[in-house]
Amino acid sequence: MGKYSLFNLIRHGLSYHRDWSKTWRNPEPQPSYDVVLIGGGGHGLATAYYLAKEQGITNIAVLEKGWIGGGNTGRNTEIVRSNYLWDEAARIYEFSLNLWNDLSQQLNFNLMYSAKGVLSLGHTLQDMRDISRRVNANRLNGIDSELLNADQVKKMVPSINVSLDSRYPVLGASLQRRGGTARHDAVVWGFARAADALGVDVIQDCKVTGIKVQKGKVTGVDTTKGFIKSAKVGVITAGNSSVMAKMAGFRLPIESHPLQAWVSEPIKPVLDTVVMSNTVHAYISQTARGELLAGAGIDPYTGYAQRGSFSVVEGAVAAILGLFPIFSRVRLNRQWAGTVDTSPDACPIVGLTPIQGLYFNCGWGTGGYKATPGSGWVFAHTIANDKPHRLNQPFSLERFTTGHLIDEHGAAGVAH
């Protein structure tokens, strides 16, 4: 793998960029591995990378049924932040946010992480009480978080409508300045390339059709490319996790819902921060290409089709136009959906399962993109040591039996 640098850019320029090496190999699977990871999204690839880099395990395959990043990682709205309410959630998201800082350098791939700030609007008095509670909780946890009034919001985002006559008047907002966005495709490619360079086999077009279990221990997986033996299997399949758990004979507290997003035609820079609102189920930012990128809350019904109902788009667009009348004549270019794995407390499940050697990392639902590096880091630790890291210990499957749920619906239920 050639390093991406100014020097190499110039050097390859001399040969008309014809002999750059492939970004990653495209190997066929070996008959057995030390660790098999199912799911080539950001979380799966990050897990492979940190297993190789931090845990010294390099005999790994990542099996992806389609193309890497074709799942939720390549479909999300790229919002990165850590201002969660409860200590457990705040810790894992904050750990992750800190990893974003120098991840581009670590992976030698420009992730375009931009700490442009994330505003979460409040439209009712109760919203404002919830927001100030969250801001205070964040600050007690050492996480940067500010409470803004409507004037301060207007100053930051001049195009926003803060009139009290509007359908959803803006009363104020929370602001996390270190929050922002990062380019999701780059995250997938960056982790895949770096993991590949450390010896990980990233195998696309390889669907896992069965998980083999003998005497309570995992022994390998059946795939469309044959049986692959492994005593450790990590499942990182987001919306498809219930299907995977069924293969291993247990159920999860997960429901898979469509979640939709869309971009407009590219326009001149107009919005330099992320604006989101739980109350109106909408959020918006502007990409580096100039598109307005926006999304809604989940579709109410369960569905695996990566397709939702238009009424949800319509509702969110109406809410956004209430906030930004200036966008009323911007045209939408593309619209799509992912299949998100929602859990009862809007928190992930990362850890061991009833089957020995089988680990699950799922339940990130509508908001796991921001946690990609941290999730991979703690999951790699969990798989290598057969025991959760301190940061993901609270996010065990057992919490649904012990009752120790971590209710983040206020902070994460709709928003991303």
Added chain:
Amino acid sequence: MLLIPCPWCGPREENEFTYGGEADIVRPVEPDSLTDSEWANYLFMRKNPRGLHHEQWVHTFGCRQWFNVQRDTVTYQITATDNLR
């Protein structure tokens, strides 16, 4: 948008309905004797199938009746409804 055939009012747009989740989850008859894992199973664990799903809907902005629907979670096609009578 789904077109949902209400057993009482006929086909109506999804917006008139509220989704009620997995159908046929039986409320524990003797809650006092339930173990923690039985509670977890009842409260939180779901089938969440890829394919045919038995689910509940209520016609909130219509006849306000609850009914069951059999829907494919990949094609979204509704193949049966049950008016629960």
